[in-house]
Amino acid sequence: MIVVLLNTYLALLFILVKLKVVPFNLFWKVSPVLVLLVLLIGLFIPMNWGAPQGPVLVVRNSVAIVPDVAGEVVDVPVTANTPLKTGDVLFRIDPVPFQAQVDALAAQLKFQETRLAEMTQLQSRGTGRAFDVEQREAEVEQLKAQLAGAKWNLDKTTVRAPADGYVTNLALRKGARVTSLPLAPVMAFIDTADTLLGVEINQIDARYVAAGQPVELTFKWAPGTVQTGKVESVLQAVATGQVQTSGIAVAPKSVQAAPFVVRVKLDDEAFARMLPAGSAGDAAIFTDRVKAAHVIRKVLLRQIAITNYVNPF
Missing domain, CATH: 2.40.50.100 (RNA polymerase II/Efflux pump adaptor protein, barrel-sandwich hybrid domain)
Incomplete structure (x- = not known):
């Protein structure tokens, strides 16, 4: 998306220069770099806080x-x-x-x-x-x-x-x-009585995620479609934070920022029951922060849904 926006700006700048609406001076020459920095710092980096995205997996x-x-x-x-x-x-x-x-x-x-x-x-x-x-x-x-x-x-x-x-x-x-x-x-x-869906969210992006927030998901198993749901809970522990009895001292390389798992529930229960165990995809969680970036995240997720027709990974 950032490439699309930057290319759109470059095309618009090219037209304005050709029409001599703006002079092609040093400022306008370096303006694409400035626009890129503004998009990164002002929109796309905060978007990961306000609308974090991560892989989703269906578990039974x-x-x-x-x-x-x-x-x-x-x-x-x-x-x-x-x-x-x-x-x-x-x-x-x-x-x-x-x-x-x-x-x-x-x-x-x-x-x-x-x-x-x-x-x-x-x-x-x-x-x-x-x-x-x-x-x-x-x-x-x-x-x-x-x-x-x-x-x-x-x-x-x-x-x-x-x-x-x-x-x-x-x-x-x-x-x-x-x-x-x-x-x-x-x-x-x-057991298909309960469909468990877990979304991995990086720790730096998970601090604003809370139960009840809306979620959109797309699965490889159902390309081109986007499902809606709600956050049920944020799991309060991951394997790297689990202490087990042993005679080995803590190894520094084992201390790492593993992603947190967010459990979500689909609104369409019939579709959830049809999902095979192991179905993978991508999900976006829309928090109460940086709401201006929610539209862009929705567009990005739909791009992924379309590319799922041809992208097996």
Whole structure:
């Protein structure tokens, strides 16, 4: 944009000199340099404070699916990268051993409840001991707890989607044996219920950014379009500001001005849900400062949106 403005001034100056409206003296010869300095100091450098711009990235939460019970997979009804709703079946584990355990505990519970009824009746007639009744009651309660746990295990043989989203990089097949170890996930589930958009803003440009300010964004995935949104928050920490326990002294080269991340939310929620995880682009945040530069930033962002048709980087 600064090149366009400077070239416009040069063209206008050329016309005025040719028409002899202005004399081509030393002042007008050096005036392009003066105009360049005025544009830089008076407009384009403050524009980075009033309307900072930075790269934007779409991030989605990834859930590592680990079954709660171990067993052989008997059914995998899902298809990779197909939208799923909360509660949709991801896969099923052979329920036979778990159903057998439920049936066995249910039979034992029924037997113990019968014995408890008999012991209670004997006690009421004065021919039974209170200790025997209390013991049978404890056994019944213990079996009820075991049966509840067995039913829970049986229910967990059907693994369901934890949220709206989709499964990606699906390799699980019928016949595979899965375990409940936390370090052995069987598939990756991408949660689409919440779309996270982060904008990197240089520290020198982030001091006036605040929640609620308007944002405009353009994505490589959707060239030629500009989306609107609002600032949700400015993340209060970056990796370079995180202290971890170690026996190493601070290395001077690790102290650097890493950009801050600003979380934004799109106004068009339907478009946000369509954005693939990893979608990149550019975003501009319009603060309450240097409002005269907002129009130029809008123009620059739309230029980027148009060049996204041909610029893959």
